[in-house]
Every structure is written in structure tokens, then in C-alpha cells.
Amino acid sequence: MIAPLLNGKSAFVTGGAKRIGRGIALALARAGADVAVGYRNSQAEAAQTASEIAALGRRALAMQCDVRSEASVRAAVTAVVTDLGRLDVLVNNAAVFTSAPLESLTLAAWDEVFETNARGPFLVAREALPHLRAVRGRIVNLGSLGGLHPWAGHAHYASSKAALHMLTKTMAKTFAPELSVNCVAPGAIEMEDGAPDSAARAARFAAKTPMRRNGAIEDVAEAVLFFATGPSFITGQILVVDGGLGLV
Secondary structure, three states: OOOOOOOOOEEEEEEEEEEHHHHHHHHHHHOOOOOEEEOOOHHHHHHHHHHHHHHOOOEEEEEEEEOOHHHHHHHHHHHHHHOOOOOOOEEOOOOOOEEEEEOOOHHHHHHHHHHOOOOOHHHHHHHHHEEEEEEEEEEEEEEEEEHHOOOOOOOHHHHHHHHHHHHHHHHHHOOOOOOOOEEEEEEOOOOOOOOHHHHHHHHHHHHHOOOOOEHHHHHHHHHHHHHHHEEEEOOEEEEEEOOOOHOO
């Protein structure tokens, strides 16, 4: 029997309490990793995800981490390494997504998105860097198809993800050869968001997508797992997980 690829290693997933982050955290655990689940406000959901990881026979930690705060990030990374003993894989998943017409977009709304989606990954990676370098670890950032294509009504979000894509490449160049740094950029992913028009919106995206369906959380998690376990020679890449939607 082949041992899981991440046996003996540990991972930290920011925004790992629910939705895509939860799927990534569980995928890493199934691959053998001990996993710290970062959250800002979703304490109950983080505890539940950590419980599911523990049920897989892995060590699990629910860790409060506001990626906007330098002090919170520093404390969280220290606690993760102290509790799990090491840090091999950092997944910068925490993000916010909002809509607003560009012509009426406020400075506060712009800053709210950028401080989580672009500044957050920078802060977490910077604090985690010495620990990751010590084990020749991996960083996987969660970008977006919106960071590659302009999305009307989401200028601040799309711009923040474009910034994260460039940050991925500069990190890859700067942190080599000890680390590989890559980015997974999802397109339309099916999630129960509670919005009254979510089913109709999902159907519209699926109809436009060459693969004739929207993505599943598992599709994103498997892409992250590829970068977490695949050849370390692969670095600085943006892997789009969109079923071909970006080709339309």
C-alpha cells in the first residue's frame, strides 16, 4: 500500500472553515497532512472542519487568524508551528467577494477587498516563510478567473486577484530554490450561498462553459493538492480551474 503523499507533514489553510477552504483542508488531510484551519469569524464551522480532519486520523487545529492584521497573522503562524511541530504547506485561501458598480465604488469597499485578498496572502506568506524554507515547503494561493478576465461589477475583486497572481509569480522568483509557489484560479464553482437567484445564475454559467457544468469544490481541492504534492520544479504558475469558461 502506498503511503499518503503528505504523511508527516502539516498544512495551514486560511479561510479553511467552510466552502472551498474546507474542501481543501479535508483533501490535504486525506493525503496525510495534519491541518490547521484558519478562520476569522466562523469559529463553529472551523471547529467542525477540524473535527472532521481529526476523524481522518490527522492532527487538527482550528486557529483564529484575521489575515488583515499583522499581529493576528504572526500569532497564528507561531501557534500553528508550535502545535503541529512544523509547516510544510501554506494555502492562502481567505478572501472576500463583493459586487459594486465601478463608477460608485467607495474607497472603503475597495480597501476592504484588497486588505484581505492581496495584503492578507502577503502577510501570511511573510510570517510563514522561515518555517517553510526550513522544510522546502509549498505555498498555494487561491486566485480567480476574475484575476485574468475583467468582470464588470467586480472591479475591486478582479483587481485584487490580479494582484495576487502577480504576487504569486514574484514570490516564486524570490523564494526559490527552497520553496515552490503557485496559484489555483477557480472559475464558476457550485456553492450553496443562499442567494435567491443562485440556481439560475449557476445554470447560466454552466450553459456557457465548454465542459457543460460548473466546477465543484473537489475540483479546486484536487488542483491545490497537485501543487502541494507534485514536482517542486513547477513554480510561479497560475492553474485555471474553470472547465474552459475563460475560453468563451
